[in-house]
Amino acid sequence: MVDESPFRAADGEQGQQGELFPDASLPDELVGYRGPAACQIAGITYRQLDYWARTKLVMPSIRTAHGSGSQRLYSFKDILVLKIVKRLLDTGVSLQNIRVAVDHLRERGVRDLAKVTLFSDGTTVYECTSPEEIVDLLQGGQGVFGIAVSGAMQEISGTIHEFPAERADGGEIEPVVRDELSERRNARRTG
Template identity: 60%
Template structure:
């Protein structure tokens, strides 16, 4: 995490955001835990495969926060925040950051409210991920040679928001259909079990 005035690698204390949030404190319902997106929709919005999504949920890297049922036949529901973090994970993986460092970064991001995430820039030198909450922190990392690339979470936010506007959402208390039309893995499993 970052403390005021200096950037440190993720894992220490929770910072007070220095940048203004891009969005107001009152979030639209689609960005709260009262609305969720099924796995296939989360995959499309985040740019990950369903296999990656399932693996990360089973290993605890990122579990769905709206509905995380155990057992087969139940749908996970991912919140806007979950999908935002999924897209950040994907970007970090694409730049070569190790899964171990990504786990540390994701744990640090969990400590932030949804609106706080918009003011964060994740910087990395390929080995360590740094959380910056001000332009000065980004500049200090670059001057010190620690920052090779950065991910502005606010821009990722806007991408996810645009993608989810076109995808179906549901409430966690909605009744689940027997087979969701987009749930390819469940359909294959049921075909295999039927003979």
């Protein structure tokens, strides 16, 4: 039987890609970013963000808007999915096929997403989780372009700390100061 779904998971073992979060410092599911910050981090317009939330393509998992004046709160994973949607749209994949891919990606945890590379021929979106699957897909003449989800994660991780975060439970977020002088001082104290 032929799978007619516009999103296909390639068969095979889990990928051997390096861990994006080797120290178990997964993004906190209670920490989120408001709409304007999510837009800048993902590289989309507020109009796109609003439309995708209203059509339930990518909804904020931490806090949805409840009437005028309320703020949506997007998690790290939500922003990652926004970035992937933007890239798929930019390469010509239809919104209908993107919706199927997004539904599949939502089921995965952040660690699992780091092992995924998406490929598309403009019609179908394929998921590969190992180098062997990528080679098989390309040898079959299927994929035209690819999106390494771990690459998108690294891009987001590199810029997300520049934007104000907010805890859904109202708790305080400890600021992360990462300057060379502070790191040297801490190294001397502990070393």
